[in-house]
Amino acid sequence: MKGVVVKSTGSWYLVRDEEGNLHRARLRGKFKIKGLKVSNPLAVGDRVEFEVEQTGEDTAVIFKIEDRENYIIRQSTHKTAYSHIIAANLDQALLIVTLVSPRTSFGFIDRFLVTAEAYDIPATLIFNKTDLYDEDVMDYQRQISHMYGQIGYPSLAVSAKTNEGVEEMRALLQGKTTLLSGHSGVGKSTLINLLVPDLALKTSEISDFSDKGVHTTTFAEMFEVDQDTFIIDTPGIKELGIVDIPAAQLGHYFPEMRERMNQCRFNNCTHFNEPGCAVIEAVRHNDISLSRYESYLSMLHGGDNRK
Ligand SMILES: Nc1nc2c(ncn2[C@@H]2O[C@H](COP(=O)(O)OP(=O)(O)OP(=O)(O)O)[C@@H](O)[C@H]2O)c(=O)[nH]1
Ligand SMILES: [Zn+2]
Numbered sequence: 448m449k450g451v452v453v454k455s456t457g458s459w460y461l462v463r464d465e466e467g468n469l470h471r472a473r474l475r476g477k478f479k480i481k482g483l484k485v486s487n488p489l490a491v492g493d494r495v496e497f498e499v500e501q502t503g504e505d506t507a508v509i510f511k512i513e514d515r516e517n518y519i520i521r522q523s524t525h526k527t528a529y530s531h532i533i534a535a536n537l538d539q540a541l542l543i544v545t546l547v548s549p550r551t552s553f554g555f556i557d558r559f560l561v562t563a564e565a566y567d568i569p570a571t572l573i574f575n576k577t578d579l580y581d582e583d584v585m586d587y588q589r590q591i592s593h594m595y596g597q598i599g600y601p602s603l604a605v606s607a608k609t610n611e612g613v614e615e616m617r618a619l620l621q622g623k624t625t626l627l628s629g630h631s632g633v634g635k636s637t638l639i640n641l642l643v644p645d646l647a648l649k650t651s652e653i654s655d656f657s658d659k660g661v662h663t664t665t666f667a668e669m670f671e672v673d674q675d676t677f678i679i680d681t682p683g684i685k686e687l688g689i690v691d692i693p694a695a696q697l698g699h700y701f702p703e704m705r706e707r708m709n710q711c712r713f714n715n716c717t718h719f720n721e722p723g724c725a726v727i728e729a730v731r732h733n734d735i736s737l738s739r740y741e742s743y744l745s746m747l748h749g750g751d752n753r754k
Contacts, residue, residue, distance in 0.1 A: 448507075449496055451677075453669040454653055455532075457487040461656050462497055462507060467671070471656050472497050472507035490518060490532035491667040491679055492624060519566050519626070521666060534626060534667045534679045539569045541619070543629030543638065545576045546584050546591075551630055557701075557742030559628065560600060564700040565692065568626070572602035573616060575634045578609045594736050598703045607637040617642060617672075624669075624677045639680060643670045697747055698726065703735050704743065717747060 450470070454461035462470045474489060489495070489512060496511035518535040542559045544551035556572065563570035572595055574588050592602040603619065605612030619625075620642065629635045640646050649670055667681045695715050698704040704718060704726050712723025721727075729735040 452493040455487050455490050470507040472509050475508050475510045484529045486529040486531050490535045491669045492535040537568050537626050538623035540626040541571050541573050543573045543633045543635050545633045547579050549632050553738040554742050561700040574604045577604045578606040607634045622675050626679045
């Protein structure tokens with residue numbers, strides 16, 4: 448049978464078959480990922496082949512993992528330890544942000560976008576809580592959306608309270624597997640509740656299986672919106688684990704810098720204080736937004752990109 452992993456603990460997995468039934472499964476044999484030490488060989492979103500058999504707690508055995516289109520990992524804070532794959536086979540990532548109550552910082556947004564670039568996952572910004580925006584904040588939101596739109600990140604304004612934009616958000620998700628991310632308090636859970644029918648039921652179905660095992664940390668859960676539409680939630684993960692990006696490479700993950708950097712005088716330009724830097728020139732002329740450039744500098748000098 449074929450299925451998709453909807454929960455991964457590293458020792459056992461929950462697999463949803465094509466008819467929508469859940470199976471608790473283990474992995475047959477050892478699977479290794481080249482050049483990566485991971486604590487879980489299989490992650491939420493992985494497409495697998497499995498057979499059903501009764502082996503103690505687990506009722507299925509996974510014998511094949513299909514090649515991944517992409518995946519995101521969470522790096523361990525200790526250099527020596529293993530990484531954890533958060534999710535695989537994502538079509539897109541939506542970052543939920545708010546301009547009031549709480550206000551999401553540009554630094555946070557831009558680190559998320561750099562991560563999405565690094566993993567090659569299209570990203571969209573969702574501005575939630577528009578019911579709380581006054582005219583000035585509305586204007587500001589439109590300006591920010593315009594700025595991000597110009598560099599290739601679409602956005603959508605929604606309110607989980609008034610339902611404004613929620614149908615458009617549903618349309619964005621349609622037929623795709625989408626990672627939803629956002630700072631605590633932006634309304635991610637409220638939106639997921641609006642978007643996923645019978646969410647409470649699905650959550651309890653999934654946790655029914657979890658209760659059979661010892662307590663294990665999971666990093667992501669996948670919910671079905673409809674037969675070919677899925678949402679991946681990452682509870683407790685504020686930021687995606689960013690890959691280590693050398694200083695000279697960081698600009699590649701800012702699309703508006705990437706398109707200008709071959710005009711810099713030095714080909715190893717870090718766009719900080721080098722003479723003849725095309726990026727700095729573009730910031731001076733407002734062709735690159737100052738807030739994006741500030742995020743870039745803060746990542747460049749932050750050393751540890753995860754901060
Ligand atoms: N006014 C307004 N309040 C909202 C909206 N969406 C969510 N909220 C409120 O914002 C608060 C946080 O919402 P949650 O859905 O719990 O936020 P979350 O992002 O899941 O946060 P964590 O559970 O901490 O990860 C709750 O009090 C919600 O009722 C909205 O569109 N407008
Ligand atoms: Zn430069």
